[in-house]
Amino acid sequence: MKGSNVRYVAILAMLAMLVAGCGPAAVEPANPAQSPSAVRLTGSPAPIQPSPTATKARDKVTVQLDWVLRGEHSIFFIGVDQGYFADQGIDVIAIRPGTGSSNTMRIVGANGAEFGFGDLPTLAVAQSKDVPVVALAAVGQRSPIGMITIGSKHSLRAPKDLQGLTIGISPAGSTYIFYQALTAANNVDRKTITEKTVAPPFEQYLLQGKVDSIPGYINAEVIELEAQAGGPGSLHILLGADYGYTAFGSGLLTSQSLISKNPDLVRRFVAAYMKAFQFMLKNPGQSADILVKTNAELAGKRDVLIKQIQAGIPLATNAATTANGLGYMDKSQWEKTLGILVEQKVIDKAPAVDSLFNNSFAQKAR
Numbered sequence: 001m002k003g004s005n006v007r008y009v010a011i012l013a014m015l016a017m018l019v020a021g022c023g024p025a026a027v028e029p030a031n032p033a034q035s036p037s038a039v040r041l042t043g044s045p046a047p048i049q050p051s052p053t054a055t056k057a058r059d060k061v062t063v064q065l066d067w068v069l070r071g072e073h074s075i076f077f078i079g080v081d082q083g084y085f086a087d088q089g090i091d092v093i094a095i096r097p098g099t100g101s102s103n104t105m106r107i108v109g110a111n112g113a114e115f116g117f118g119d120l121p122t123l124a125v126a127q128s129k130d131v132p133v134v135a136l137a138a139v140g141q142r143s144p145i146g147m148i149t150i151g152s153k154h155s156l157r158a159p160k161d162l163q164g165l166t167i168g169i170s171p172a173g174s175t176y177i178f179y180q181a182l183t184a185a186n187n188v189d190r191k192t193i194t195e196k197t198v199a200p201p202f203e204q205y206l207l208q209g210k211v212d213s214i215p216g217y218i219n220a221e222v223i224e225l226e227a228q229a230g231g232p233g234s235l236h237i238l239l240g241a242d243y244g245y246t247a248f249g250s251g252l253l254t255s256q257s258l259i260s261k262n263p264d265l266v267r268r269f270v271a272a273y274m275k276a277f278q279f280m281l282k283n284p285g286q287s288a289d290i291l292v293k294t295n296a297e298l299a300g301k302r303d304v305l306i307k308q309i310q311a312g313i314p315l316a317t318n319a320a321t322t323a324n325g326l327g328y329m330d331k332s333q334w335e336k337t338l339g340i341l342v343e344q345k346v347i348d349k350a351p352a353v354d355s356l357f358n359n360s361f362a363q364k365a366r
Helices: 002-022 071-081 101-109 120-128 174-185 203-207 221-229 256-261 263-282 284-294 302-315 319-324 331-343 360-364
Strands: 059-064 090-096 115-119 133-138 145-150 166-169 194-197 214-217 235-239 250-255
Touching (some): 059 263, 071 090, 071 263, 071 284, 101 115, 120 133, 120 250, 133 256, 133 360, 166 174, 214 221, 221 302, 250 256, 250 263, 263 284, 263 360, 284 302
Parallel strands (some): 059 090, 059 115, 166 194
Antiparallel strands (some): 133 250
8 A cells, every 4th residue: 555655646746747848938037138028948949050150160360460569450459359350250369560561461462461451552562563462441541651850950841841851761661662652753852862771660760860851650650759859749740642642541451362262251350350440440548448458568658549549530531431431442542552653663563453452341341
């Protein structure tokens, strides 16, 4: 009898379990990332398809910059910090400072880095020398490069004011390409100029009086140089864009081979980059904070970085970007850039215009 009672209790327990299994499924609170009314079933859910990034390792990429870190380089660090690259299944394993845009082009063209950042007119010069690099987005729709003097020593109001001066140049860099084009376009007689080869940091030669003028970026070294030279108004700056140097500034680039072999990686990288680009334009302070946080050598330079970013904001947009989106490169502007470089004998043979740039990836990111 006692054994029968045990069996009876066991049967009742089994029946209770079966009934419970047929009842309504329990619910858990919605994921905060979902809408407030969303719920997730925990009974017997349908199989969930894993995301592409969950089933394969992230693509590892290296970025080669053109120079030491400055404000507009924050775009890459924003992309890492905010998870934009990770969201696209990309792991940026290195962001390397550079030694000039010419070297950046060679490194990226030789597949020493998947992506790069550099002066876009220099990209055209590199292509004319059979370096296979392609521009993906213009961060500067106008060139930020100008000729600089300390105003109290040498007035600089027009290109011909450069005649008779000692000018510091770096023959391997983007500023030298600019200097050649600017002087030629404005009929400046270089025979009257003493050209002195200088090494970075170029601005020290100007401050120490070893040269009278240097070419420089208004959204980079000019910010610190002005503070050291005496504050706002102490420098005379002749912006090339105001004197016939119709050219893009710096931008994102890659190799022709990567576009051919892995266009999906290029698409995903550009999508993340453009999101970070927009973040920088809207949030100069936060962007500077991210740069400082991730690069110890920039400690104490937050204000400088903010000013560098702010100086570049007016150069980032124009009618073409209003119509076609941030980073867009107008073919006619590339044609003008090539025309200047050929006419002023900076390059001997112009590459095909369409080979210089590819807007399609940035357009897909809109």
